[in-house]
C-alpha cells in the first residue's frame with residue numbers, strides 16, 4: 001500500500017508531459033462549421049462516380065488532389081460544386097456523411113452541427129428528400145453506434161436568388177423535425193445578408209434557428225447585417241469583425257459565437273499565414289470563438305489538424321486549447337445540462353493531462 005501514492009505521482013507526471021498533438025487528439029470537441037459536401041474525399045468521389053457511371057474531369061485521385069489550389073473562395077467553390085455533382089442516390093449521401101462521422105469519431109469529436117446545401121443538388125434534378133434522407137440516416141447511425149450527437153443546418157446558396165431560397169425553405173418544411181437551423185453560404189462578396197432578409201424572417205417564423213457566413217471575404221458590414229437583419233445567433237467565420245471596434249464589443253457583450261476555420265482561411269487566402277490568424281486576438285477580446293474544419297477534404301485537415309495548426313502557429317497553451325474545446329460546446333445548440341456534463345469532462349481531462 002505504501003508504494004501506491006508514489007506510483008500515482010509518477011503516472012500523473014508522465015501524463016502531464018503528453019505532447020500538444022496528443023492533448024488535442026484526446027480532448028472532447030464539437031464541430032459547428034462543416035459543409036457535408038466539403039467532406040467528399042477524392043477516393044470516395046471516384047468510387048461513387050464509378051458506380052453512378054459518371055466521369056470526373058480528372059484521370060485519377062492524385063490529379064484531382066493537385067487541382068486543390070485556390071486563390072480565393074470562388075475558385076474553391078467551382079471545384080466543390082463540380083465534385084458534389086456525382087452524388088445522385090440516397091446511398092451516396094449516406095456514404096458521404098457516414099465517412100465524415102467515422103473520421104471525426106477517431107478524433108474525439110462528440111457533437112456535430114453540420115451544413116448541407118440542398119440547392120447544389122435540387123438544381124441538377126436530385127430531389128430534396130433523397131439528399132436529406134441519406135444525410136439524416138447516417139447521422140442517426142452515428143448517434144446510435146458511436147454516440148455522436150448532431151444538429152442539421154440547411155444553407156441557402158447566396159449566389160442564387162431569393163425565390164430559389166424561398167422554394168428551398170418550402171421543401172424543408174416537411175422535414176422541420178430534422179433541421180434545427182438555416183444558414184447562408186457560397187459566394188459572399190456581392191451577395192450581402194440583406195438579400196435574404198425576408199427568407200430568414202419566414203424561416204424564423206417557422207421555428208428555425210439562424211446562422212450565416214459573414215466576414216470571411218466580405219466586409220464587417222455583412223456581419224452587422226447578419227446580426228441585425230437575419231437575427232443570427234452564431235456567425236460563421238466572422239474574421240473581418242476585427243475591422244470594427246463597436247462590432248467586436250457587441251459580439252463580445254452578447255457572446256455571439258464565431259465559428260472560425262483556420263485551414264480554410266489559409267487555403268482560401270483569407271489569411272496569408274496562420275501566424276497572422278486572428279484567433280488569439282479574438283480570444284483576448286473575449287469573443288466566443290470556436291475551431292472548425294469547414295471543408296476538410298479540400299483544405300487538408302479535419303478538427304484535430306485545424307486545432308494543431310493554430311496551436312503550433314500561434315503557440316497556444318493547453319489552457320487556451322481547453323478554452324476552445326469548452327467554447328465549441330458552449331456555442332453549440334446542446335441543452336444546458338448536456339453542456340454542463342461535457343464541461344466537467346473537459347475539465348477532468350485537463351486535470352489529468
Ligand code: HPA
Nearest residue numbers: 035185186187213294295
Ligand atoms: O467556406 C465557405 N464559404 C462560403 N461558402 C462555402 N461553402 C462551402 N464552404 C464555404
Ligand SMILES: [Zn+2]
Nearest residue numbers: 035185213294
Ligand atoms: Zn463554411
